[in-house]
Amino acid sequence: MSGIDTLPPLREVIAAHDLAPRKSLGQNFLLDLNLTAKIARQAGDLSKCDVLEIGPGPGGLTRALLAEGARRVLAIEKDARCLPALEDIAAAAPGRLKVIGGDALAVDPRQHLTPPIRIVANLPYNVGTELLVRWLTPPEWPPFWSSLTLMFQREVAERIVAHPGSKAYGRLALLASWRCDARIVMTLPPGAFTPPPKVSSAVVHLTALPAPRYPADxxxxxxxxxxxxxxxxxxxxxxxxxxxxxxxxxxxxxxxxxxxxxxxxxxxxxxxxxxxxxxx
Structure with missing residues (x-):
């Protein structure tokens, strides 16, 4: 049994650290470790990759990434209340989890990661789209990451994979399809989260293309x-x-x-x- 398996259930962690989700931070915690494991597996073989996770909260997906064999995980968490719980996970997986307290929009993760790099995250609703656009529009391509496995509100996920002629088709679909292969790999009902959001969620997997699909500035x-x-x-x-x-x-x-x-x-x-x- 690994150190990850000996950690207490997430509900106990939330109670012990008083981690009631905050709407102001776009927090909806996913506590079912079977579901977090399934999300981690959607990212593929992680054994030779560093993984960037944004907004880990109490660490459900963090645990899954480590249990699925991620070489190393960098977790960036804005909510200082969650940091002790994440450090407990780091102690159970020596040398494989680095936790940074801060705003993901202000932290450059590249100095803490070694390629190949995959990004896997249940993104906070209030910054998810902005982070995705940043990852899709770096100054140079290919980017520092090889794939993105990200959870969004289902409506946002559908906008990322939309085709011409649909109401969902727009900027996100074009930015994604220009430089990536993108597909929805999972959907989750509101009841999977604490607290339940008003909408369903979906996980999108994007694989970076070596070069944009068509030439353009x-x-x-x-x-x-x-x-x-x-x-x-x-x-x-x-x-x-x-x-x-x-x-x-x-x-x-x-x-x-x-x-x-x-x-x-x-x-x-x-x-x-x-x-x-x-x-x-």
Whole structure:
């Protein structure tokens, strides 16, 4: 039996450390260790990887990552109340868990990790999307991570894997599909969490591609996508008129009817448009 197996049940840990989840921190704790183990397994073989976990809370997923054989785990937790419980896990897995107290938006994890690196997290709802966008838009590609296995509200997860023509299709889907393969690998009902959120959750697994799917300047592509979807009900000739005075001609040149709306345009066409704008 490993040291992880001898740790007390999470409900006892929460009671002992007075870790009632805080809405202000977007906390919804997942206490079923069978479910946390299943999430950890969705990340693949962790035995030769360092793993970054954001918002571990009392450490349910942290335990699972270590039990599934992660070479080393870096856990970043903003809630100082949770740090003693996480240090107990570190003591049960000597040399394999480093805990940093702080805001994940302000901490650069790379100096604490050795590649290959995978990110696995039940992300706090209030920062999940911002963290994902940061991980998908680094200054250089490939990124420091090889895969992301992340839990979101189900609505956000569906936006990440959406296809053209759907209401969920937008900026997140385009940023994800440009540089990754993304799929939903698990769904969880509200009752799996403490406290139960008002919505279902889902786990998305994203694998980084060696290079973007289509060539485009990243900054230009992100600007085009943002403008197109900020006014998604407008025709593209109106939504993008701030880019160039001849935007209708540019749209036609890359095969996009100027009267189309953003939600109908494929990633390939958005990349062609970004190239035309960047080089023009």
């Amino acid at each position: 990243a900054a230009t592509l992100e600007r085009v996508i943002a403008m197109a979807f900020n006014q998604r009900r407008k025709m593209l000739r109106s939504a993008l008129k701030g880019l160039r005075p001849d935007i209708e001609d540019v749209l036609r040149a890359v095969g996009i009817p100027p009267t189309d709306r953003a939600e109908t345009v494929t990633l390939e066409k958005f990349c062609a448009l970004a190239r035309a704008i960047h080089t023009g």
